[in-house]
Amino acid sequence: MSKQRSDYPGSRWDKFFRWLHGEYDPFAGMLETKRPEEHQAPPPLDPSAFDLCAAEQKGDDVDHSRQIRRFRILYKLLSCVLCVSISIILLVTVANLPHFGDPAAPANNEVSQRYIEKGLQETGAVNIVTGMILDYRAFDTFGESTVLFCAACCVLILLRIDDSGRAKAEEHDQIYEPKNDLILEQAARILFPFIMLFGVYIVLNGHLSPGGGFSGGAIMGAGLILYLNAFGFQKTQRFFTEKTFRYISLGALMFYCCAKSYSFFTGANHLPSGIPLGTPGAILSSGLIFYLNICVGLVVACTMYAFFVMFRKGGF
Amino acid sequence: MSEIFIFLLLGFLILCAIAASVTKRLLASIVIFMSYSLIMSIIWVLLESPDLAITEAAVGAGVTSLLFFTTLKKIHAIEEEIRDEQTEK
Numbered sequence: 001m002s003k004q005r006s007d008y009p010g011s012r013w014d015k016f017f018r019w020l021h022g023e024y025d026p027f028a029g030m031l032e033t034k035r036p037e038e039h040q041a042p043p044p045l046d047p048s049a050f051d052l053c054a055a056e057q058k059g060d061d062v063d064h065s066r067q068i069r070r071f072r073i074l075y076k077l078l079s080c081v082l083c084v085s086i087s088i089i090l091l092v093t094v095a096n097l098p099h100f101g102d103p104a105a106p107a108n109n110e111v112s113q114r115y116i117e118k119g120l121q122e123t124g125a126v127n128i129v130t131g132m133i134l135d136y137r138a139f140d141t142f143g144e145s146t147v148l149f150c151a152a153c154c155v156l157i158l159l160r161i162d163d164s165g166r167a168k169a170e171e172h173d174q175i176y177e178p179k180n181d182l183i184l185e186q187a188a189r190i191l192f193p194f195i196m197l198f199g200v201y202i203v204l205n206g207h208l209s210p211g212g213g214f215s216g217g218a219i220m221g222a223g224l225i226l227y228l229n230a231f232g233f234q235k236t237q238r239f240f241t242e243k244t245f246r247y248i249s250l251g252a253l254m255f256y257c258c259a260k261s262y263s264f265f266t267g268a269n270h271l272p273s274g275i276p277l278g279t280p281g282a283i284l285s286s287g288l289i290f291y292l293n294i295c296v297g298l299v300v301a302c303t304m305y306a307f308f309v310m311f312r313k314g315g316f
Numbered sequence: 317m318s319e320i321f322i323f324l325l326l327g328f329l330i331l332c333a334i335a336a337s338v339t340k341r342l343l344a345s346i347v348i349f350m351s352y353s354l355i356m357s358i359i360w361v362l363l364e365s366p367d368l369a370i371t372e373a374a375v376g377a378g379v380t381s382l383l384f385f386t387t388l389k390k391i392h393a394i395e396e397e398i399r400d401e402q403t404e405k
Contacts, residue, residue, distance in 0.1 A: 129367050130367075215367065215371040218374035218379060219374045308379075308382060311387060
């Protein structure tokens with residue numbers, strides 16, 4: 001066995017010995033070198049603050065930290081207890097609910113029986129659900145539409161940008177709008193008419209088939225949002241501005257209000273609308289329900305679109 | 317058969333609900349929330365209330381998630397996620 005020679009240039013031993021003698025740096029060129037940041041001398045300590053610290057430390061510091069630790073343990077324990085107890089309460093409540101579809105449940109009383117038996121006769125709507133929410137319970141639905149309108153107002157108050165900040169916001173928004181995405185544009189060109197037609201169909205057929213003002217309006221609003229995303233604000237502003245939103249939602253809500261707010265004075269007593277009920281199953285049947293459905297649909301569609309525009313741009 | 321289907325859907329529902337709250341990435345969390353709404357709308361159809369199913373699909377899966385996405389864009393959360401993915405690659 002011959003001793004390994006150490007003077008081969010480039011061998012490990014050679015590198016090791018050169019490194020020992022300080023001629024070779026194995027990390028040269030491998031690492032990103034960074035100049036150390038210039039260290040600024042810390043500002044001289046304020047003697048008054050120092051005194052305050054000392055004064056605090058002189059007090060019961062140990063007790064204080066122990067209190068904090070105790071509080072943290074208590075906090076975790078209490079939050080666990082709260083979570084578990086709330087879940088137990090909810091589960092017990094669900095377990096005590098009447099069985100699903102139980103005929104003896106308190107919800108299945110003479111009211112729903114009357115709705116099911118006489119609904120078609122009294123409201124003229126084939127879809128009993130619509131007959132219920134827009135005829136028997138129309139006043140409740142009026143409240144729901146108003147809630148939606150209030151939500152739109154709140155979004156307007158919170159997110160609206162006034163004219164001074166408008167230019168900057170629009171400039172910032174031009175980065176995203178319009179997207180110039182070919183797939184999105186072509187898909188929207190094909191889908192948009194069908195989505196709008198489907199929404200209009202659901203609204204107009206609310207008293208005949210499943211659906212109604214709210215769901216149809218939401219679909220129309222979603223279609224408008226798709227159109228906006230595909231083609232940009234300049235195209236939507238040709239048919240939908242702040243004025244359109246104002247007039248449509250105000251007009252629809254006013255019509256609803258005029259038609260149904262008599263319940264403030266008459267209570268549950270029903271006033272005849274004067275519009276003939278027509279033959280059940282025809283499109284122009286069920287009296288006032290048809291028009292109320294259109295109103296709710298318009299309000300919901302406008303509100304959904306306004307929500308999106310407010311979130312997106314902070315103004316129409 | 318339909319009972320198995322309903323239990324499968326309910327399982328997915330619970331899974332989505334837990335995953336939506338546990339997921340760290342906001343974008344993924346919103347997509348899970350969308351699928352939750354979609355499963356819920358199928359369950360409404362099985363419970364024979366198509367009115368609610370249409371509304372759930374349009375509002376829950378459509379408009380609400382759109383508003384969430386817009387909010388994420390406004391607070392620049394989506395761009396940061398994309399940038400993080402690029403730096404990871």
